[in-house]
C-alpha cells in the first residue's frame with residue numbers, strides 16, 4: 418500500500434507504546450483512525466494526540482480478550498467510516514515465571530491477550546477485508562521473543578511464537594485461495610522503550626491480581642525487575658511507526674526493529690535440524 422490518505426486504520430492496545438506510535442503515524446499520513454485500549458486514560462491521550470493532528474478518530478475502551486469486543490471494534494469502524502484498510506492487532510502483556518508456577522488465570526490472560534485476541538482480530542477483520550476486495554493490510558504485533566526461546570517468560574515466548582505461526586499460516590491460506598488484496602505482516606520487535614513491563618496495570622477484571630502466593634513470590638518480583646531493566650535498554654519509540662508504515666509500503670511480511678537478533682532464531686533452527694536439545 419503506497420497511499421494512506423482517507424483510508425481507515427484500526428489499532429488495538431493503542432493507548433500507549435507501539436500501538437499509539439502506529440496510530441499516530443497513520444494519522445500523520447491522513448488516515449481515519451479507530452483505536453482500542455483497555456486503559457481509558459491511555460486511550461484518551463491517544464485520542465487527544467490524533468485530534469491535534471487533525472484527522473477523524475473514534476475510540477473503543479474494551480478488553481480485546483473477548484471476541485464480542487473485537488467484533489464490536491470492527492462494527493465501530495464500519496459504522497463510522499464504512500470500511501477498514503489496515504488493521505493492527507497490537508495489544509499484548511507480559512508476566513514472568515515458568516508454567517508450573519504461573520496461576521491458571523495468568524496462563525489464560527497471557528494466552529488470550531497475546532495470541533487469542535490476535536486470532537479473533539484475523540477472524541473478523543480478514544473476513545471484512547476479503548468482502549471489501551480492495552487493497553488492505555493486516556499486521557499482528559508478535560515479538561522477537563516469537564523467533565527465539567529462553568528460560569524466562571515461557572508464556573510470552575510461546576504466545577508470540579504462536580502469533581508468528583498464525584500469521585504465516587494465514588498468509589499461506591489467503592494465497593492458496595487466490596486472495597490477493599490483503600498483505601499480511603508480523604511485527605517482531607526486540608526491546609522498545611514502552612511500558613510493557615507494567616502490564617499488571619492493564620489486567621482485565623477477570624485476571625486481577627489476587628491472594629495467590631505467586632504474586633508475592635521472588636519469581637514474580639524479580640521477573641518484573643528484569644522486564645523493566647530489559648525495556649530500559651530498548652530503542653526509543655520514535656522510529657517504530659515509520660518502520661511499520663515502511664513495511665506496509667514495501668509489502669514486508671516479517672518486520673523487525675533489530676535484524677541482528679535473527680541469529681537467535683538461526684541457533685534455534687540449527688538445534689532442531691541437528692535434533693539437539695534446546696539451548
Ligand SMILES: NC(=O)c1ccc[n+]([C@@H]2O[C@H](COP(=O)([O-])OP(=O)(O)OC[C@H]3O[C@@H](n4cnc5c(N)ncnc54)[C@H](O)[C@@H]3O)[C@@H](O)[C@H]2O)c1
Pocket residue numbers: 429430431432433434435436453454455456459479480481482507508509510530558559560561562605606607608609610611612613614615616619621648651
Ligand atoms: N516494548 C517492547 O520491548 C516489545 C518488544 C516486543 C514485542 N512487544 C509487543 O508490542 C505490543 C505493544 O506493547 P508495548 O511495548 O507498546 O506495551 P504497552 O504496555 O506500552 O502497550 C500495550 C497496550 O495494550 C493495552 N492492552 C493490554 N491488554 C489489553 C486488553 N486486554 N485489551 C485492550 N488493550 C489491552 C495496554 O493497556 C497498553 O496500552 C505487545 O503485543 C508487546 O508484546 C513489545
